[in-house]
Amino acid sequence: MSPIHPETELHNPQSAKIPLDPHLKALENEAIHIFREVAAEFDNPVMLYSIGKDSSVLLHLARKAFYPGRVPFPLLHVNTGWKFPEMIGFRDALMKEYDLDLIEHINLRGAAETITPFSHGSALYTDIMKTEALRQALDAGGYDAAFGGARRDEEASRAKERIYSFRTPDHKWDPRNQRPELWNVYNGMIRKGESVRAFPLSNWTEVDIWRYIQAEDIPLVPLYYAKPRKFVDRDGMLVWAEDPRFEPLPGEQVQEGMLRFRTLGCWPLTGGIRSHATTLDEVIAELEIATVSERQGRAIDRDQSGSMEKKNAKDISDDRFRSRRRARHHFRPAASRACSCRARHASAPPDHLR
Amino acid sequence: MRDTRPLRLITCGSVDDGKSTLIGRLLWDTKAVKEDQAATLHRDSGKQNDLGLPDFALLLDGLQAEREQGITIDVAYRYFATDKRSFIVADTPGHEQYTRNMATGASTADLAILLVDARVGMLEQTRRHATIASLMGIKQFVLAVNKIDLTGYDRARFDQISHEFRELALSLGVRQITAIPVSALKGENVVYDGRASMPWYEGPTLVEVLELATVRSAQTVGFRLPVQRVSRPGESFRGYQGTVAGGSVKPGDSVIILPSGMVANVTKIVTFDLVRNAAVAGDAITLVLDRQVDVSRGDMIVSIDSQPQTGLAFDAQLVALQSDGIQPGKRYWLKSGSRRQRVTIEPASQLDLKSGKWNPAQSLPMNAIGKVHLSFDEQAIFDSYEQNRTTGAFILIDPDTNNTVAGGMITGRRSSLSGIHTEDSRVILSLPADLADQILASELFASRREEIELRRVNAGRAAEIFDGIDG
Incomplete structure (x- = not known):
């Protein structure tokens, strides 16, 4: 095997960062x-x-x-x-x-x-x-x-x-x-x-993006992190309700709770998700668990995530892929699927204009 | 340290061989399938197979839809990962325009998976794919003998096919060959092993081979930095930005700037977060030199003791990518690294993929692989593709359409008498390759590299040449 990047980097005193993998x-x-x-x-x-x-x-x-x-x-x-x-x-x-x-x-x-x-x-x-x-x-x-x-x-x-x-x-x-x-x-x-x-x-x-943000400590809009926010539940889409232009539809109740956003765009078209993840590590951890839960096809109690894997013999034999899979993708909790897809669809420019 | 750089690979085979199923299986079993895609697959599982699993070919739906619309399918890239490494798959269709598309996909690939149907065995197509892959510089082959379940897991059949393939690959100069009996449909020996069905096969699964494959890098050859741009944020700083295309560099190294031939020393390697004490092939860096020299985009900064070839005439192999083919005598733009210059192409021969023979040719139609002579107005700078896949590669651009019309690989500089006084006395030497390499690396030799002509041949050919001179 050819030699890999040798450990040749001298740390700049101003930046004591671990070299990227x-x-x-x-x-x-x-x-x-x-x-x-x-x-x-x-x-x-x-x-x-x-x-x-x-x-x-x-x-x-x-x-x-x-x-x-x-x-x-x-x-x-x-x-x-x-x-x-x-x-x-x-x-x-x-x-x-x-x-x-x-x-x-x-x-x-x-x-x-x-x-x-x-x-x-x-x-x-x-x-x-x-x-x-x-x-x-x-x-x-x-x-x-x-x-x-x-x-x-x-x-x-x-x-x-x-x-x-x-x-x-x-x-x-x-x-x-x-x-x-x-x-x-x-x-x-x-x-x-x-x-x-x-x-x-x-x-x-997508996982490369998140891992790079983590490794390079790239600042993100705070909307990606949970905090108490006001919102309404509009057909399953949690619409942010703090803008002065927001008007609730008949029957809608403005709620307040811990909320964050997976994708960002125009607030009327971007659904939030209920979450307690207030740091990048927590966001990633939360999304990993949500992915496993989705894969298993049932809601999962966070505290049982370890035991959940033991229930599935195939997943245990699959051990060598587990860590990658958990880290790998789809920071998309089941509850937000419908709304985030809608929001994404609405906010993405058509192909010919990308 | 383990190599966790992404492995780039290409899959060669046709729909009939089960290529979609194999790629689908790789994505599925490594959990690369996104949840919405998985949901779609389950919903659409009217096309379920008899194992109750979704039709993996549906994963590649984006292309499927395009196919129905009659859009030319070319190269699609797919991504999956295990906890050991991540993979970029160039997925090219097996039939129409396969040469053009395969060449594109293979240009960045370190490994080729060649797929055959266990019931059918090697086809002419397999030979073509293997030939193109090896021409594009791929040194690692995996033969996936698919649909092994449909032969009743016939070991003798597998052994026979893998033996035939090994002979073919060796004849193409590829020595890293792994043959694996696979059922992509059942997921045997792809990600999970198939021991339950094939206790006789004790080798690795496909993914295990991919995890251990080598990512090629040109770290062992001479230092090469094609200069992309000059950074001058202020009077006090002047840096040359580019991606190291070969070898390594450290402060204090003497370098030479081509084509001007000026010499300088490296003082600093600058990157955003670190001042580095070395950089190796693949690193995107900014190089600072110890003196004011004239360096601009398209120049190459190289090690003084191991220089690329410079000259006005080179030989190359190329793949014609567009319907107009390659016209003799036409002036094209050639781009290699960051250097773009005018070139005239003179086709010499074309490869017959069926027989493996090179036939004389005056022009090259689309999808042809040809040997050509390149003539430049200004000094060109190349390594052979064999020695450096970056500084030995180029594209041709048609000045009329601005389209990319060929991908090419340098085989060597062409002999030319221009600049050499024909009456001067010359010596022709025939040396063992290792000795020649040592001599070539010496400073004296390097300093007069321009005056030296070099051919690498086998001992038999050398004897013939000498006989020719003596006779």
Whole structure:
């Protein structure tokens, strides 16, 4: 076996951090390589920034890629006016702390027509305030490359997306006509008006994202952590009820309880989950247990998680995979499934605009 | 320290061999299937198999839908992990345009799983897949003899197929070969062992082989840093950013900048959180040198005692990826590492995948594998692909369409009399390879590398050449 990374790193006195494990290191190296390649090959790149966990990882990697220099491109946040105020506060503090250039875009036409998730339904709202807004912002900036945080493991149709994903002048993605991508040699040649979406996190899985956040101590919006929050239960979706614009539907009771969010977006479309996880370790631990419970097809008492495994002989013989599986995925407790899927569907821009 | 870098692999085989079932089984038994996907599978289990399990092929649904819409299927990437390591699978369809797609998937793969149906045995297709995989530089093969349950777990059958395959692989120069009797459908010898059905098989399961496979890295060869960009955040700092493509580097090392040939010493290796005292192949770094030298994107910083080849003419093998093929005499863009330059291609021969023979060719159609001559206007910098899979690899871009039209692998620099005075006296030596390597590594030799022509051949061929000169 070839020699592995030797223990050669001298700790900077300012940063007494444990070196990344080789798996995360390899993913990090690949992402940094992509960042540098795009920054060098394109005239006017931008980074799409949504404030969520994947964006946070993406931003961290961008800062690493260009250190000791500044991140040589602006961040673009498509705002809708309906984001959680905590997201905006977090964003603004971070931009200041890291000395980053932020471009915020709101679809003024949509805002003037008061397109809201309540008045126009989530589909139309998303189309105008997100999809159309993103197109406006990209056109206005004349960007020839846009970094995004999409991962290939997110869904089957993304499994064949390239790292450099070519877009026509009207921002269309043609999966039928993708350029072959061999080795780590990326083809950045485009005509005027055409552009490329670049995905440095293509080969990351969801668990890689969480493990990297943990290993690198990357700050996240506090919404990912539980605290007492006011909400209503709307068909199983726990809708945050603290915004002045919130109006309960007839029969809805505003409750208060420990709540956190798995995905972040516009608060009317993003369901929370009941949780007591107030730290990253607790979030990950909670989600691991929820996964096992789901897999077993029944609710599980946390205190019995050890005994649960003993009940299933196959799972015991499966011991060598257990730790990985537990760490592996789907931070998606059963109770939140329906609402988080809905929220995700509503908040994800259509494929051709990713 | 255990190697936990992700292993990249490619699966070769067709739907008939049970490839979807095998990949599905790998994802399922390593719990890589997401809950919503699992729920969908259970819901859709109208297509359940007779074991009461979901149809694993449904896991790959995204592509299935595209197939129905008539969209060209190419390469999809899939992810799974055990507690030992994680895996990236390049999943390519086995039939149409397999050369193009396989070449793409194989370009980053360290290992190939070749799938055969135990009832059918080796096919011409198996030979083609193995040939392409070995051409793309894959040194580790796993033969999965699938549907072994349908032969009644016939050991003699398995032994016969694996023997045939071993001979094929060895003829291609691949020596790391593992053959495994598998039932992907029943999950035998994929993740869980199949001892209950096949007590005669005492070897590893497929996943065990993958866990122990080697992730190749070019750490043993000379230091290579293709410069992606120059970082100048202020007057006081000037760093060269890139990913180490070979060997290692530490402060104090003497390096040479190609193509200019200027020499400098490394003073610092900078990364975001650590000032490092060494960097190895794969590391994304920022290098600081001890003097003002002219370095720009596309240059390569290399070790002084083990340099790549530079020149205006190289030989390569390539795979034609687009319907226009590769036209003789046409000027393409060539990109290798961070370096992009104009090149003219002259095809010499094309590989007949059926017979394994190279036939003379003037142009190369789509999906062809060919040997070509490359001619450059400006100095090109390469290692052979055999020695370095990064600095020996390139893509060709059609300037008319901007599309990627070929993937190529350098075999060596081409002899050319230009720059050499034809009347100067020369000596042709034939040396044992190990001795030649020692001499090549010496400083004197390295300093005049430009003037030296080198061919690696076997002893028989060397004798022939000498006979030719004498005769």
